Amino acid sequence: MTIRTLCFGILLSGSCLAFAQGSEPSLIPRPSTVEVRDGQLAIGPVAMLHVDPDDAPSLRVARVLKQTLARYGGPSLAVVDGSATRGRAATENSFIAIRLDAKAAVAQREGYVLDVTESGATLTARDEAGLFNGAMSLAQLLLPTGDRQMTALPAARIADWPRFAWRGLMIDSARHMQSVAELEAILDQMALHKLNVLHWHLSDDQGWRIEIKRYPELTRIGAWRTPPGMGKDGEPARYGGFYSQDDIRHIVAYAAERHITVVPELDMPGHAQAAVASYPEYGVTGQRPAVSADWGINPYLYNVDEPTLHFLENVLDEVMALFPSRYIHLGGDEAIKDQWEASPAIRERMKALGLSNPEQLQGWLMSRLGRYLDQHGRRLIGWDEILEGGVPGDAAVMSWRGTKGIAKATAAGHDVVVAPDPYLYFDYVQSARADETAGRLPVQTLKSVYTFPIVPPGLPASQAARVLGAQANVWSEHMPTAAHLQHAIFPRLDALAENAWTPAARHDWQDFLRRLPEQLARYRLEKIAYGDSAYAVDIQVDRAQALRDGKAKVHLANQVGSGVIRYTLDGSEPTTASMEYQGDFVVPLPTTIKATAFSDSLQLTATRERALNDATLRRAEGSEITACPAKDIDEMRAQPAPDATSLQPVYVINNFDSCRITPALAADGMRSAAIELARLPRNVALAHDAHLIVARQAATAHGELELRMDRCDGKPLAVLPLPDPATSPAHFALEAPLSAAGSHALCLIITGAPAAPYYGIGSVQLDKAAAKSGGQP
Structure with missing residues (x-):
């Protein structure tokens, strides 16, 4: 009997659609080897998990599998004594x-x-661990997907093992903190995807998140910051919190039950402002700063005298008591040495140690702490800057500054975890869509994560053997809530998991897309707020052509070129019965188009909508307004407040220059341009990159918005004074007079000192009505 024949009787329930016609089981990550067979195993209400009662590891795995299926609505399985049925x-x-x-x-x-x-x-x-990974494959095959109840297993033989030993995810809890329940949800998904390392970033300039009983000020002071802006009743609104040692024991145990190791990170010698705010005597200057409310690179470093080293060793004692991980992460990144260089005491310390520069001093500090960890049976791991000053030979390196550190570290005999910016940084956005959430730019797509070469091409085999594996990093500056975090992580986690687990020869992007819809359906069932950017439908038209002809030629597409796109023109929500997009089509103006993508009966993405009319076709959204051409561009999508809990609105900011330019807009007959703006706090510390900020001198007290046509170096069409931040709302609009024929790009420049607020552009709208109040031409 073939699979197709056997499945025919239950197709209506959808229980084996994923296995029809001899395809591989729909597993992510893809197994190392699969032998597909005819038939299937029906899983009914009396199915059993047979485990020998004296086999404790198998019993533990069986119980977790049973709990996983029960939590997410899968079939109920009874764990019974399997000794009598062994071998038959x-x-x-x-x-x-x-x-x-x-x-x-x-x-x-x-x-x-x-x-x-x-x-x-x-x-x-x-x-x-192998049994557990196999159980997670069973869980994926048996968990329901939407209205489908998976009541059968495909007949197959799967022999499966990981490509890399380190398959990780870094969660930053220092900038924005996650609840214990939110971390559990992430661990559950990591387990289902066979990831086995949670790298937990617990301290930074913006917060100290781990209870250290010997030093209570670390959490009494260091766990709290006051963001820019005011809270209720005019009082500053503090942000913060920390994990008690009981919380941490719980997370470590919860992870261990899922065969995930939690590797803690305490950043040093830089990113230490929260710790120095708590105990200024362990800083360089002896002065107490505030816990930083600014993202980016702050100047505060630890001292390197013996009292500070004893402080760090005492902290590590409590960390090692909480985390059984072989590796302890000590950071080492972005430690600008200004405070060390300015300190006579530090210079004397360097002289006494026979060191000639601050990089060597950082290497000495890391070596000292690395030896301390080694004495306690642990191993130092740090970001790739630790290579610059020399570190213990057995230290592992996490390569994050691109991929050059991989070759450098492995050539020096260090084991390496591949975690490069931007390729595996999930704080970079997944698309440039208007409805994308906050995060860094440029875009890092689902496909770019899937196809990233973990082992650099051409790396000698002896060095490649030192690549422990890979991990994605989720820096949380722009992720105040679980929804933000989940949007950033999923489904790019699926791509990372397959890249790190599945043999390179078995990587197949199109087959991955075939299997992904089942996983997206599970995310929806499990209430995981995954990012649907890869499948979201772009509704594209030629603005000038549509306005000229009174009708628009519409092109529908999504990022991955996968799924069946269906659309409506009557305002209704698209369904599987709606019109299927089979090529460009023409609609009269005005028309509203709604579109989404499906895989069989599974909806892959939320509906996207675009209204096509005279006004919208003369409007540029903020996401379409790009940075002016420049040598140095550092963009992010920022929300109006650092701790905003909503996903929208979002404004694109270039940290180095306020100059932005729209796409070409049809200006014929238009008499004004309305620019929607938002004032945002400038809370990004740029350290040694601050000199890259383009300063534009203001003529008025609060700066101006300058409007130019096509080019950004010509005479302004209008100069619009910005309102007083102290007396005006954070969101406002300015109008400028306009008189032009044809289609033109508009260049917008904000003047003011580098310390002035950011101004995000929400939209530019051309209008036939004259400007209510124009600026000076």
């Missing part, structure tokens, strides 16, 4: 046997074999 199929009920087997046919640890026939299934592995 059950005759009464379908069964899944789970057991350790020292001879399981896997290439390395963490691997498993899942053997499914019509009469039963057997999961074997050489170690408990």
Whole structure:
């Protein structure tokens, strides 16, 4: 009997659609090897998990599998004594046997074999981690997807093992803190995707998040900051919190149950402002700063005298008592040495140590702490700057400044975790769409994560062997809530997981897209607020052509070129019965188009809508207004307040220059341009990059908006004074007179000192009405 024949009777329930016609099971990450067979194993209400009662590892895995299925609405499975059925199929009920087997046919640890026939299934592995990974494959196959109840397993033999030993995700809890429940949800998804390291960033300039009982000021003072702006009743609104040691023990145990190691990070010698605010005697100047409310690079460093070193060692003692991880992350990144260079005491310390520069001093500090960790059976890992001053030979390096650090570290004999900016930084946005959330630019797409080469091409085999694996980093400056965090992580986590687990020869982008819809459906069922940017439908038209002809030629597309796009023109929501997009089409003006993408009956993305009329076709949204051409561009999508809990609105900011330019807009017959602006706090510390800021002298007290046509170096069409920040709302609009024929780009420049607020442009709207109050030409 073929799979197609066997599945035909239950197609209406959708229980084996993912397995029809001999395709591989819809697993992410894709298994190392799959042998597809005819048939399937029905999973009914009396299905059993058979485990020998004396096999404790298998019992633990079986219980987690049972709990996972129960939590997300999968089939109920009973854990029963399987000793009587070892080696033979059950005759009464379908069964899944789970057991350790020292001879399981896997290439390395963490691997498993899942053997499914019509009469039963057997999961074997050489170690408990392998059993757990196999159980997560079973969970993916059995969890429901929307209205589909997965009540069958495809007959197949899967022999599977990881490509890399380190498959990680870094969560930054220092800038914005996650609740214990939110971290548990992330760990659950990591487990389902066979990721095995949670790198937990717990201290930075903006907050100290771990309770250290010997130093209570770290959380009494260092865990709290006062952001720019005011709270209720005119009082500053503090932001902060910390994890108690009981919270941390819980997270570590919760992760361990899912075979995830939690690697803690305490940043040093830089990114230390929250700690220095708590204990200024361990800083360089002895002065107490505020806990920083600014993102970016702040100047505060730890001292390097013996009292400070004892302080750091005492902190590490409590950290090591909480985290059993072999690796302890000590940061080492972005430590600008201005305070060290300005300190006579530090210079004397360097002289006494025989060191000639501050980079060597950082290397000495890291070596001292690395030896301390080694004495306690631990191993130092740090960002790739630790290579610059010399570190212990057994220190591992996390390469983040592009990919050059991979070759440098491995050539020097260090093990490396690949985690480069921007390629595996999930704080970069997934698209440039108007409805994308806050984050850094440029865009890092789902495909760019999937296709990123973890081992650089051409790296010698001896050095490639030192690549431990890869991880994605989620810096949380722009992620105040779980919704922000989940949007950034998912589904790019799926791409990372497959890249790090699946053999390179088995990577297949199109096959990944075939399997992804089932996972997106599980996210919706589990209330994971994943980013749908990859499938979101762009509704594209030629503005000038549409206005000229009174009708628009419409092109529909999405980022990945996958899924069936369906659309409506009557205002209704698209369904699987709506018109299928099969090529460009023409609509009269005005028309509103709604579109979304489907895979079979699964909706892949929220509906996107675009109204096409005279006004909207003469309007440029903020996301379309780009940075003026320049050598140095550092863009981000920022919200009006640093801790805003909403996903919108978002404004695109260039940290170095206020100059921005619109796409060409049809100006014929238009008499004014209305510019919507938002005033945002300038809370990004640029340190040694501050000199890149383009200063534009203001003629009035609060600066001006200058409007130019096509070029940014010509005579202004209008100069519009900006309102007083102390007496005007943060959101406002300015209008400028306009008189031009044809289509033109508009260049907008904000003047003012580098310390002035950011001004985000929400939109530029051309109008037939004259400006109510124009600026000076």
